[in-house]
Amino acid sequence: MSERKPEDLKSILATDCGSTTTKAILIEKRGDEYRLIVRGEAPTTVEAPFEDVTRGVLNAIMEVEELAGRKILDGERIITPQEGNAGVDLYISTSSAGGGLQMMVSGVVKSMTGESAQRAALGAGAIVMDVIASNDGRLPHEKIKRIRQLRPDMILLSGGIDGGTTSHVVEMAELLAAADPKARLGAGYELPVIYAGNKDAAPMVEEILGSKTALVITDNLRPVLERENLTPARDKIHDLFMEHVMAHAPGYKKLMTWSPVPIMPTPGAVGLIIETIAREEKINVVGVDIGGATTDVFSVFQTIFNRTVSANLGMSYSVSNVLAEAGLPNILRWVPFEIGEPDLRNRIKNKMIRPTTIPQTMEELVIEQAIAREALRLAFEQHKTLAVGLKGVQQERTISDTFEQTASGESLVRLDHLDLLVGSGGVLSHAPRRAQSALMMLDAFLPEHVTELAVDSIFMMPQLGVLSTVHPTAARQVFEKDCLIRLGSSVAPVGPGKEGQPALKVSLELPGGKREELSIPYGALRLLPLGEGEFAKATLRPEKGFDVGEGKGKERTVNLRGGVVGVIFDCRGRRPFGLPEDRARRIVKLNEWNDALAAYPAVVRS
Amino acid sequence: MAHSYTPGLKVTAFAVVRRERKLPLAGSVLVNVGDNVAAEAIVARTELPGNVQSVNAANLLGILPEDVQDCLTKSVGSSVAKGEVFAESKSFFGLFRSKAVSPVAGTLESVSSVTGQALLREPPIPVEVDAYVDGTIVEVHPKQGVTVETRGTYIQGIFGIGGETCGELHVAVAAPSDTLTEAMIGEKDRGKILVGGAHVTTKTLLHAIQLGVRAIVIGGFDDHDLREFLGYDLGVAITGSEEKGITLVVTEGFGEIPMAGRTFELLKACEGRKVSVSGATQIRAGVLRPEIICPRLEAELKSSAHDESPGGEGLSVGCQIRIIRQPFFGRLGIVTSLPPEPTALETEAKVRVLEVDFGGGERAFLPRANVERIES
Numbered sequence: 008m009s010e011r012k013p014e015d016l017k018s019i020l021a022t023d024c025g026s027t028t029t030k031a032i033l034i035e036k037r038g039d040e041y042r043l044i045v046r047g048e049a050p051t052t053v054e055a056p057f058e059d060v061t062r063g064v065l066n067a068i069m070e071v072e073e074l075a076g077r078k079i080l081d082g083e084r085i086i087t088p089q090e091g092n093a094g095v096d097l098y099i100s101t102s103s104a105g106g107g108l109q110m111m112v113s114g115v116v117k118s119m120t121g122e123s124a125q126r127a128a129l130g131a132g133a134i135v136m137d138v139i140a141s142n143d144g145r146l147p148h149e150k151i152k153r154i155r156q157l158r159p160d161m162i163l164l165s166g167g168i169d170g171g172t173t174s175h176v177v178e179m180a181e182l183l184a185a186a187d188p189k190a191r192l193g194a195g196y197e198l199p200v201i202y203a204g205n206k207d208a209a210p211m212v213e214e215i216l217g218s219k220t221a222l223v224i225t226d227n228l229r230p231v232l233e234r235e236n237l238t239p240a241r242d243k244i245h246d247l248f249m250e251h252v253m254a255h256a257p258g259y260k261k262l263m264t265w266s267p268v269p270i271m272p273t274p275g276a277v278g279l280i281i282e283t284i285a286r287e288e289k290i291n292v293v294g295v296d297i298g299g300a301t302t303d304v305f306s307v308f309q310t311i312f313n314r315t316v317s318a319n320l321g322m323s324y325s326v327s328n329v330l331a332e333a334g335l336p337n338i339l340r341w342v343p344f345e346i347g348e349p350d351l352r353n354r355i356k357n358k359m360i361r362p363t364t365i366p367q368t369m370e371e372l373v374i375e376q377a378i379a380r381e382a383l384r385l386a387f388e389q390h391k392t393l394a395v396g397l398k399g400v401q402q403e404r405t406i407s408d409t410f411e412q413t414a415s416g417e418s419l420v421r422l423d424h425l426d427l428l429v430g431s432g433g434v435l436s437h438a439p440r441r442a443q444s445a446l447m448m449l450d451a452f453l454p455e456h457v458t459e460l461a462v463d464s465i466f467m468m469p470q471l472g473v474l475s476t477v478h479p480t481a482a483r484q485v486f487e488k489d490c491l492i493r494l495g496s497s498v499a500p501v502g503p504g505k506e507g508q509p510a511l512k513v514s515l516e517l518p519g520g521k522r523e524e525l526s527i528p529y530g531a532l533r534l535l536p537l538g539e540g541e542f543a544k545a546t547l548r549p550e551k552g553f554d555v556g557e558g559k560g561k562e563r564t565v566n567l568r569g570g571v572v573g574v575i576f577d578c579r580g581r582r583p584f585g586l587p588e589d590r591a592r593r594i595v596k597l598n599e600w601n602d603a604l605a606a607y608p609a610v611v612r613s
Numbered sequence: 614m615a616h617s618y619t620p621g622l623k624v625t626a627f628a629v630v631r632r633e634r635k636l637p638l639a640g641s642v643l644v645n646v647g648d649n650v651a652a653e654a655i656v657a658r659t660e661l662p663g664n665v666q667s668v669n670a671a672n673l674l675g676i677l678p679e680d681v682q683d684c685l686t687k688s689v690g691s692s693v694a695k696g697e698v699f700a701e702s703k704s705f706f707g708l709f710r711s712k713a714v715s716p717v718a719g720t721l722e723s724v725s726s727v728t729g730q731a732l733l734r735e736p737p738i739p740v741e742v743d744a745y746v747d748g749t750i751v752e753v754h755p756k757q758g759v760t761v762e763t764r765g766t767y768i769q770g771i772f773g774i775g776g777e778t779c780g781e782l783h784v785a786v787a788a789p790s791d792t793l794t795e796a797m798i799g800e801k802d803r804g805k806i807l808v809g810g811a812h813v814t815t816k817t818l819l820h821a822i823q824l825g826v827r828a829i830v831i832g833g834f835d836d837h838d839l840r841e842f843l844g845y846d847l848g849v850a851i852t853g854s855e856e857k858g859i860t861l862v863v864t865e866g867f868g869e870i871p872m873a874g875r876t877f878e879l880l881k882a883c884e885g886r887k888v889s890v891s892g893a894t895q896i897r898a899g900v901l902r903p904e905i906i907c908p909r910l911e912a913e914l915k916s917s918a919h920d921e922s923p924g925g926e927g928l929s930v931g932c933q934i935r936i937i938r939q940p941f942f943g944r945l946g947i948v949t950s951l952p953p954e955p956t957a958l959e960t961e962a963k964v965r966v967l968e969v970d971f972g973g974g975e976r977a978f979l980p981r982a983n984v985e986r987i988e989s
Contacts, residue, residue: 050982073953136851146738151637151661156854158895174725174732186637319849324896328848352836353867354939359850360772360866360896364938364983365964371939372960439961608961 013478020071020079020095021470022064023273024051024102024262027299027323027362028433029060031067032467033075033095034474034485041481043489046465047071050363052258059258060102061265085265098266099477101469102259103273103298108248108318111159113139113183115166115175120204123229124165127203127240139182141166141175154186161247162188162198162220163240164212167205169230176208180215197221199247203228203240223247248272268477274303276472277431278314280486281305283475285312290426293452295383296468297432299323299362302382304390308419317386322434323362326378330355333381340586341377341450343597344370369607372439376447379434383451391418422581423455423501423556429463429491436466442534442604445494445572455501455581456556457547457565460494460572493539495570499577500553504529509550510578516544525576530596532603533576537569545574575604622864622902624876624987628767630906631751634742635758637661642753650744650761652779652889657742657758663719663735670713671729674702678729685724692720693733700724700731745777746889747908765908766879768864770830773892773903774843774852775860778806778827782888782907784881786810790871793831795820802826806888806905808880812869813861815842821859828860828890830880830905833870833943853893853901860892862903870943873935875987883907928967928986936969938983945987946971 019034019041029051033044047070052062065083072079078093079085086094110128114120117140125135136157139150154162162183166176180202188198200220202212209224216222223246226239263270274296281294285307294305302320306313319328330338335348342351354374358364366372430436430448438444444462448454467490475482500511510529516522518541527533537543545567551560567574579600587593601607640659644650671678680702687699693715700713715721719735748763785797785807793809795817803825813831815838821829840846843855864876872880888907895901928934928948936944946969955963956978966978 153854155635155637156893157851174723325849327846327850331846331848349835349837350868352840356772356836356839356847356867357938357942361937361985362896365962365980366960367938367980367983368940368959372962437962 013480016096016478016481018089018095019097019099019474019478019481020068020085021098021467021474022067022100023276023467023469024053024060024063024100025273025298026053026103026301026321027051029063029067030466030470031064031071032465032470033071033079034481036481040488041478041484043465043467043485045071045074046467047074053256057257059261060256061258061261064100064262064265097268097477099268099470099473100262100266101271101273101276101473102256102262103301103469108244108316109136109157109160110163110244111136111139111154111157111161112163113165113179115141115172115179115204117143119232120166120229123235123237124163124203124240126235127165127228127237128163128244139179141178150182151186154183154188159188160199161244162200163244164200164202164216165204165228165240167208167227167229168232169206169227171205173205173208173211176204177211177215180208180212184215184219199223201225201240201243201247203243206230221247268473271469271473271476273298273469274305274314274316276469277303278305278312279472279475280468281429282307282312284427284429284491285310288427291421291424292427292429293387293420293425294429294468295386295431295435295448295452297322297379297382297386297430297434299433300325302386302432304386306390306420308421308424311419313390313419315386315390317382317389320382320386320389322375322379322382322432323358325359325382326355326362327359329378329382329385332385337381338377340593341380341597342374343594343601344373345590345594346370346374373607375434376438376443380447380451383447387452391420422453422458423554425454425458427459427461428452428454429461431463431466431468433466436463438462440606441492441494441571442606445497445575446600446604446606449497449499449575449577453499453581453584454497455499456554457496457498457563457567459496459568460570460575462492462494464490464492493568493570494572495537495574496567497575497577498545498547498555498567499579499581500547500549500555501581502549502553502559503583504550504552504578504580506530510553511550511555511576512548513576514546514548518543527576527578529578529580531576531578532600533578534572534604535574535576537567537573539570541569543567543569543574572604622769622771622985624768624873624879626766626879626882627764627909629762629764630746630748630767631760631762632745633754633758633760634745635754636742636756637740639756640740642755642757642759644744644750644753644759646750646753648750650748650750652744652747652887654744655741656744656750656761659740660737661740663737666715666717666719666733666735668713668716668731668733669729670700670724670731673713674700674711675704676702676729678725681724681729681731685721687721689721689723692718694718699733745779745891746906747887763906763908764910765906766883767907768876768879768905770862770864770892770894770903770905771866772834772850772852772896773860773862773894774839774855775828775857775892776853776855777889777891777893778860779887779889780804780806780827782806782808782880782883782886782905784808784877784884788871789832789874789877792869793817793829798824798826800824806830806890808877809872810877811871814838818842818857818859818861822857826859828862828892830862830864830890832863832865832872833868834861834863835869836867839867850894850896853891853895855892860890860903862890862892862905865943866937868942873945873987880905883909928981928984933987934967934969934984935987936979936983937985938980941969941971941977941979944971948984949976951981 022031031047047067049066088096112124121138121140202224225243228240285292291308296303300321302317435444471482511527513525547555547563557563636659642657670681684700695718698712702711722732722734724731746763748761751762752760791810792812806828809831811832892903949970950968956966964980
């Protein structure tokens with residue numbers, strides 16, 4: 008890289024090591040612009056028996072070689088720079104492998120500092136494996152055993168308000184020291200421990216844990232009983248995850264030597280792209296990346312960027328947790344055919360224990376997409392509670408409302424102000440029909456008024472995010488031409504209504520001057536085909552009680568952007584949106600909506 | 614061909630298995646390198662500090678925290694019996710006495726002049742680590758534990774619950790497709806590791822617990838049974854610490870699934886032998902699968918496959934596979950072709966596939982991601 012100017016690069020190979028799959032893309036300069044040539048993938052190999060992420064990377068590259076019909080590898084080495092038709096000029100990578108961040112947290116009183124520590128860890132995107140507290144009813148040796156058994160990636164130790172008890176915090180530190188816990192990934196490195204408790208106990212904690220763990224001391228996350236201060240602890244969790252956990256994941260040291268560009272964490276790279284879209288187009292954006300173990304939600308509202316990682320919501324490793332959190336009825340409500348509860352439960356668990364499998368039948372696909380709707384919905388709910396104004400960082404609360412977690416700051420995420428919703432991740436990017444992705448996003452996010460929908464075509468936002476740090480032109484060209492697939496726009500009037508009654512009238516001026524009038528009843532979905540790059544001038548006339556952005560019953564004229572799906576008029580209701588309670592009626596409605604978008608072939612109803 | 618492999622679970626007649634056995638904190642190692650140990654043998658021991666109980670002495674005595682020290686009837690560091698008075702206050706010319714008694718037998722560890730809390734520590738708790746498998750000590754980790762090595766049949770399950778145990782193996786069903794029922798489990802099975810076939814229910818598990826069965830190895834288990842058995846919906850597959858009185862190892866998956874023939878045959882060959890079983894599962898990076906280890910001599914086996922390698926080098930024509938997703942979930946077959954170009958499935962998704970021969974002339978194309986190689 009050092010001797011070459013970015014514009015001299017003829018070919019770029021980029022990989023993203025996800026928790027389930029490693030994706031490789033080959034970008035080549037064709038004429039004056041960079042374009043995606045092929046994409047290959049292979050299972051990620053962080054797990055035993057391989058425990059070397061580079062195996063999966065090599066496998067994915069081999070697939071690229073095969074599909075592109077040219078040589079990139081020389082044995083287990085990427086040929087750089089390109090020599091003739093062999094090799095590539097630049098190799099870059101992102102990673103989220105390792106199954107997300109798994110943490111154990113500890114506090115003095117389980118329901119107080121224990122809960123605060125849990126919130127800090129959850130907010131930072133961790134799975135909280137256990138909360139250890141002085142009063143959790145377990146004997147010290149039981150706690151020690153538990154700490155050792157769980158093999159967390161990181162431990163957050165908290166407890167005591169500033170100036171309060173030190174002895175219990177110290178006792179928890181002693182337990183940790185006694186446990187001498189092993190980190191989950193790789194042996195021979197010290198487990199990161201963050202201390203965010205009573206500042207008076209910090210020196211004692213340092214004495215006990217300083218030599219045994221990679222201890223970092225930060226501000227108390229509960230400095231006084233009435234106030235949480237979670238941000239410093241969350242920031243430290245993010246820092247340590249990158250510095251310690253990811254760097255110690257099997258094979259990463261080797262992988263790091265293959266690229267002149269630092270390996271970027273996948274969510275960070277996707278965030279870069281989302282931020283760029285919002286900044287360049289001056290719009291409010293929500294992006295979602297649903298992976299195997301985690302679902303990341305990104306938002307830019309009023310130029311403020313927020314990111315949350317729902318570490319326990321995903322489509323493979325965490326699929327069973329979606330079931331546990333959403334509940335079976337919430338998943339079943341999206342399935343347009345009869346399926347027995349035991350059967351569905353077994354299918355979900357089988358996906359959990361064999362996370363790399365894919366749906367082969369239409370029935371399996373529909374079930375997987377039903378689960379995805381709930382994973383997306385829950386992740387977005389979590390995002391809304393965390394993406395709050397500054398007040399939310401310091402929540403004033405009294406003992407009486409300690410047990411009720413409500414964000415004091417108002418959420419920045421306003422669906423009625425959302426301009427663009429971008430979906431990414433296997434289940435959205437790889438949906439066989441784009442209309443399936445559009446419908447999944449509509450159902451999960453319930454965008455209001457007028458919103459554009461897009462997906463990452465073949466899930467390459469992570470690679471383009473890291474590429475943008477070294478070659479912004481190539482990243483932009485590929486992003487515009489090959490990555491972002493504009494699905495179209497959705498128009499969703501907000502308000503309650505009655506099935507079949509008029510909800511929205513639309514006057515359209517279509518490309519070529521053709522005019523069309525539409526009347527959409529409440530409870531219906533209607534698709535207007537409007538291709539990529541096409542716009543339609545629409546005068547939206549909501550019925551009394553419905554709002555499309557100008558107030559209840561008020562007309563609004565907008566330019567609707569088309570896409571590979573088209574313009575979707577979604578009059579199924581917002582605030583509230585509901586599905587029929589009766590199973591048979593619900594199935595009829597789901598099929599009606601699926602048909603309106605031609606989302607599935609008729610076989611689903613058989 | 615691209616290496617789109619799916620590593621299978623290890624099911625091998627003969628393997629060298631090493632297991633680290635470590636104490637939760639520093640202690641003494643009781644064995645030496647080269648010692649032959651039984652699974653139940655204690656290989657390391659330590660004492661953990663006893664549990665700490667706190668008593669708010671200032672409140673009990675109705676005095677200020679700083680005065681508690683003066684009212685102690687037992688000195689800090691001395692031992693106290695359960696119910697014994699360790700502090701006493703006198704008031705009203707000594708007419709009324711308030712007392713603080715110890716809720717546990719142990720030591721009066723400290724008294725805080727800030728909070729008035731007295732900390733009483735229970736006696737140390739002995740903690741021991743056993744060898745888990747019959748084998749030989751090949752490494753001693755000073756003050757921490759040992760590594761035990763054994764040789765024999767090694768079978769990984771796909772999912773399990775419950776911790777480590779050992780006992781005599783008994784195959785309780787006639788065929789791998791049989792359901793393990795209550796009627797098949799009797800008093801004779803106390804302390805044993807039972808091998809079932811395709812399915813077991815929570816009711817049968819509870820019956821087995823009552824009869825003292827230590828572990829059950831089964832092909833399939835229903836998720837609704839799992840929820841009923843655990844009492845909660847398992848979200849993330851991290852198990853091993855459940856204390857349900859039995860260890861369960863599922864070899865194939867959720868549902869009613871006949872145990873793979875090879876697994877069943879290998880387990881049958883271990884009938885009457887002592888085996889070690891662990892249900893601990895962690896399906897994440899650093900994956901941990903449940904296991905059954907049956908120490909045995911290499912010479913006993915006609916065709917011993919030394920299998921320390923992970924296998925799964927790739928799928929190739931002729932290799933045996935197991936289907937791990939609907940619509941052929943649980944079935945076995947032989948790979949007959951691996952077309953390189955992506956092929957459309959019923960879902961309309963284009964993926965890389967393979968052709969499988971199920972025998973009897975039945976063939977099908979399947980996504981490569983939906984099969985696992987059966988290692989031999």
